Every structure is written in C-alpha cells, then in structure tokens.
Amino acid sequence: MAVRTLMKKNLLLRYAGCLLWALFVSACGRDLGTAQGVAEEFVDQHYVNIDIQKAKQYAVGLALQKINEEIRLTAGQTIDASTQKPRINYQLLEKRESGSRASFLYEGTIRSDDGTSFTRKWLIAARKEGTQWRVSNFSESD
Numbered sequence: 001m002a003v004r005t006l007m008k009k010n011l012l013l014r015y016a017g018c019l020l021w022a023l024f025v026s027a028c029g030r031d032l033g034t035a036q037g038v039a040e041e042f043v044d045q046h047y048v049n050i051d052i053q054k055a056k057q058y059a060v061g062l063a064l065q066k067i068n069e070e071i072r073l074t075a076g077q078t079i080d081a082s083t084q085k086p087r088i089n090y091q092l093l094e095k096r097e098s099g100s101r102a103s104f105l106y107e108g109t110i111r112s113d114d115g116t117s118f119t120r121k122w123l124i125a126a127r128k129e130g131t132q133w134r135v136s137n138f139s140e141s142d
Contacts (some may be wrong), residue, residue, distance in 0.1 A: 039135060042124060
C-alpha cells in the first residue's frame with residue numbers, strides 16, 4: 001500500500017510540475033521587441049487565430065495594404081467561437097536578419113476537422129520602424 005501511495009504522489013508531483021511549466025511558458029509570451037517575435041505574433045494572429053484586425057497592429061507598408069484589402073474582402077463575414085477553425089502548427093525554416101531588416105520563412109501545417117491536412121509556406125518580411133519591429137510584407141506559397 002505504501003508503494004502505491006508513493007507512486008500516486010510522484011505522479012501528482014509530475015502533473016503539478018508540468019502545469020507550472022506550462023503556466024510559466026505561457027506567461028512569458030514572445031518578445032515583441034525583436035523581429036522574430038513580431039513576425040511570429042503576426043503569423044499567430046493572421047493564420048492561426050484568423051484575427052486580421054489583431055494582425056493589422058503589427059503591419060506597415062505593403063503588409064498593411066494587404067491586410068486592409070483582406071479586411072475589405074471579408075467585410076460582413078464574422079469569425080467567432082462558432083466558426084470551425086482549422087488547427088495550425090508552424091515551424092521556422094529559415095531566418096535572415098541584418099540591421100533594420102529581417103525575413104522569416106515558416107512552414108505551416110493546416111489540419112481540418114475532417115482529417116485532411118496540407119502545408120503552406122509563409123514568408124514574413126519585417127523592418128524596424130523607430131524602436132519597434134513591424135511586418136512590412138508577407139506572402140504565402142505551396
């Protein structure tokens with residue numbers, strides 16, 4: 001009986017440790033003072049969360065023009081809690097940074113509820129505007 005109790009306590013401690021780690025990681029967030037942090041926040045808002053208005057906060061120049069056009073084209077179409085959104089995971093494939101410019105190539109895997117999936121590549125260009133990084137352009141390819 002003592003061994004079983006010890007095993008339960010050990011398992012409980014592991015779960016608690018995992019929960020604390022998850023809370024720590026989510027509380028840290030990404031560093032929006034870096035080009036990569038802003039690029040990933042843009043990808044999260046634009047592609048993962050499908051929240052174009054939030055993605056717009058990180059856009060300038062051509063990226064902002066593209067976002068405004070997307071907003072115009074999707075006017076009247078609401079995406080809310082009842083909308084079936086795909087599950088999207090992505091990873092960084094390549095990054096180039098020099099001075100006040102940077103570019104990041106991500107590969108996203110998009111999975112729908114019916115079990116189908118496909119991949120897309122997103123090229124995100126960023127530039128430093130004053131003291132802040134902003135997405136200056138973005139494109140998508142197969």
